Each structure stands twice: as structure tokens, then as C-alpha cells.
Amino acid sequence: MDVLEIKNLHKTLGNTEIIKGINFSINQGEIFGFLGPNGAGKTTTIRMIVGLIEPTNGEIKICGYDLSKNKEKALKNVGAVVESPELYRYLSGKENLMQIARIRGVSKREVEELIKLVGLENRMNDKISKYSLGMKQRLGLAAALIGNPKLLILDEPTNGLDPAGILEFREILKKASKEKKISVFISSHILSEIQNLCDKVAFINKGIIQSIEKMDNKGIYSEKDDIILKTNTPINIVLDIIKKLPYVIRSKVNGERITLLLEKDMTSKLVNKLVSKGVEISEVYKNKQDLEERYMELMNGGSFIE
Incomplete structure (x- = not known):
């Protein structure tokens, strides 16, 4: 109600x-x-x-x-x-x-x-x-x-x-x-x-x-999982595996890190898949947007009408 x-x-x-x-x-x-x-x-x-x-x-x-x-x-x-x-x-x-x-x-x-x-x-x-x-x-x-x-x-x-x-x-x-x-x-x-x-x-x-x-x-709660992944395996090999996974919406390389957007609650499945393919993962965590980031995004992104 x-x-x-x-x-x-x-x-x-x-x-x-x-x-x-x-x-x-x-x-x-x-x-x-x-x-x-x-x-x-x-x-x-x-x-x-x-x-x-x-x-x-x-x-x-x-x-x-x-x-x-x-x-x-x-x-x-x-x-x-x-x-x-x-x-x-x-x-x-x-x-x-x-x-x-x-x-x-x-x-x-x-x-x-x-x-x-x-x-x-x-x-x-x-x-x-x-x-x-x-x-x-x-x-x-x-x-x-x-x-x-x-x-x-x-x-x-x-x-x-x-x-x-x-x-x-x-x-x-x-x-x-x-x-x-x-x-x-x-x-x-x-x-x-x-x-x-x-x-x-x-x-x-x-x-x-x-x-x-x-x-x-x-x-901020998200309907998707925003993931940061660091690996000791060559990035091109990891990307070849990732691009075949249906629950990966997009991926982007940022220096030594890979930023991934996944379907909700698919992080553990991704990690298990990469490990089974021999990928050595050194770090993985959710990239959570806090309220300050969202506030500044809206304020500075031109969304508000002047």
C-alpha cells in the first residue's frame, strides 16, 4: 500500500x-x-x-x-x-x-x-x-x-x-x-x-x-553487478573467455583492471568460470556507486534543467 x-x-x-x-x-x-x-x-x-x-x-x-x-x-x-x-x-x-x-x-x-x-x-x-x-x-x-x-x-x-x-x-x-x-x-x-x-x-x-x-x-542499489577484476593472466586471454559468456553485458580494460557489467548475482559464476579456464585472479570486487557519486553525476551531467 x-x-x-x-x-x-x-x-x-x-x-x-x-x-x-x-x-x-x-x-x-x-x-x-x-x-x-x-x-x-x-x-x-x-x-x-x-x-x-x-x-x-x-x-x-x-x-x-x-x-x-x-x-x-x-x-x-x-x-x-x-x-x-x-x-x-x-x-x-x-x-x-x-x-x-x-x-x-x-x-x-x-x-x-x-x-x-x-x-x-x-x-x-x-x-x-x-x-x-x-x-x-x-x-x-x-x-x-x-x-x-x-x-x-x-x-x-x-x-x-x-x-x-x-x-x-x-x-x-x-x-x-x-x-x-x-x-x-x-x-x-x-x-x-x-x-x-x-x-x-x-x-x-x-x-x-x-x-x-x-x-x-x-x-545505490543496482539491477546489475558492476565488477572490477584484476588478474595475473594476460588480459587478452581473459577477454577471449569473457566475451563468450552470455551474462556479461559489457567489459572494458582500465590499465591492469577489467571493468565488467554483469547480470545480477552472476559474479560468483563468472569467477568459477574463469578459474576453471585456468585464469589466475588476484582481485575481484563489486564497484558500488555511493550516493555522493550519483549526486554529483546528476548535478554535473547536465541532467538538471537550468
Whole structure:
């Protein structure tokens, strides 16, 4: 089921088109990254999704409810931290959460569970004015999770955090998504944050989504195997063997290395075949494209419209 579905979304402010017909969807339990430079259109998109501004054209559906036609039911499924969390500084952390819980009809027990989830058990009776930025961000996350939303939206949630705070927030978010089966839409311009957190990422610049890529724990997921091979056997002999293999899509010699593009999961078969033919392999590994490489490829490759 698509928890969030965006179709042909446009937003024009004055004479300037900010968002230019974007399309994407987020599945249940998926952590979806929205990656782009400052001014790319990330926050404008989020403000439309949470109902703060209306689209010029297009459709937003949350858990099947059209936001323009059934706003209350659509947003009932959403928790969000857009920019800085809105908190009452003169109240304690727990008092802040209980205010929200009362409005949403949520039990004290659920609030206690969320406090534990974000790791603020020992500071919940302190006033917000005494909280560090990282603690405020964690409290904001707990507030957004009150009522068990199906979709959690975060806009630059680690801005201003130090490296330890970023790591801490990331692990809390992963835990929340896994335990509560929540879909997460996270907007950021920090590449490492997206690579270490997301299942899928959309690249946006100047209001256009250039590409949507699957992620795994090492980088961009590919439907093919990109392999680097080094051998002590003469390269021409190895190439004669390789060119006869049906699962080798292409090969290229780079100095002492051979770069190969194979059908998915055919690397071990290739190695076994070469060894059986007497090829002496000194090194073989997958050439995984990381998020930074893909980002720079899209940004510098002329794909984005000026």
C-alpha cells in the first residue's frame, strides 16, 4: 500500500514555478529520502504535503485520502517536524507531550513509551529551556509520533546537530520506523544522512525530480553487478573467455583492471568460470556507486534543467 502518493505536483509563487510536476510514492514502512541542495524545492513540497500551503496543480494522497478533498482524514495519518519543533519553553518535556496527547486523545502510557523510545527518560521533568538542540529534536520526534501516525515527515531534522547527535537521532529514527512500521519521508541536503538511513531516495533540484533510486547499506542499489577484476593472466586471454559468456553485458580494460557489467548475482559464476579456464585472479570486487557519486553525476551531467 502507498502511504503517500504524489502525482504531477506543481507550485507557483507569483510568476515563479517552484515545483514542476513531480511524482513519487512511499510504501508502508519505507524510509524515503528527499535529497537536494538548498532552494531545490524540498521544503515547499513538504509544506504542501502537510497542508500548510496548497498546490497550484496535482494530487496528494495520504493513506488513500485526497488531501484537497478530505484534509482532516488525510492529515490524521501524519506526524511531522517541519523546521524547528514547536515547543513551550516554560513547560517540561513531559508536560509538552501531555498537552499534545490530551488534544489527540492519547493515553499517558503511550506517551511514556515514546519517551523511552527517544531516550529522554531522565530529562522529561526538566523545562525545555534547559534542553540541548539534540534533546529538543528528540522531543520533537516523540511529539510527532503521538497517535501512531502512518507517515512521519521530517524536514532537515539534524540541522545544527553535532556528529554524535546525528548518529543518535538516526538510530532512534530507524528504531521508531521498525518498531511502529511507520513510513518516513526525510528531507535533507546531507548526503551521509540519507545514505545511512534510507531505503529509497529522490534527487530534486530546481523543482524537478531527476531520479529516484533504491538504496542498500553500501550505496545505490543496482539491477546489475558492476565488477572490477584484476588478474595475473594476460588480459587478452581473459577477454577471449569473457566475451563468450552470455551474462556479461559489457567489459572494458582500465590499465591492469577489467571493468565488467554483469547480470545480477552472476559474479560468483563468472569467477568459477574463469578459474576453471585456468585464469589466475588476484582481485575481484563489486564497484558500488555511493550516493555522493550519483549526486554529483546528476548535478554535473547536465541532467538538471537550468
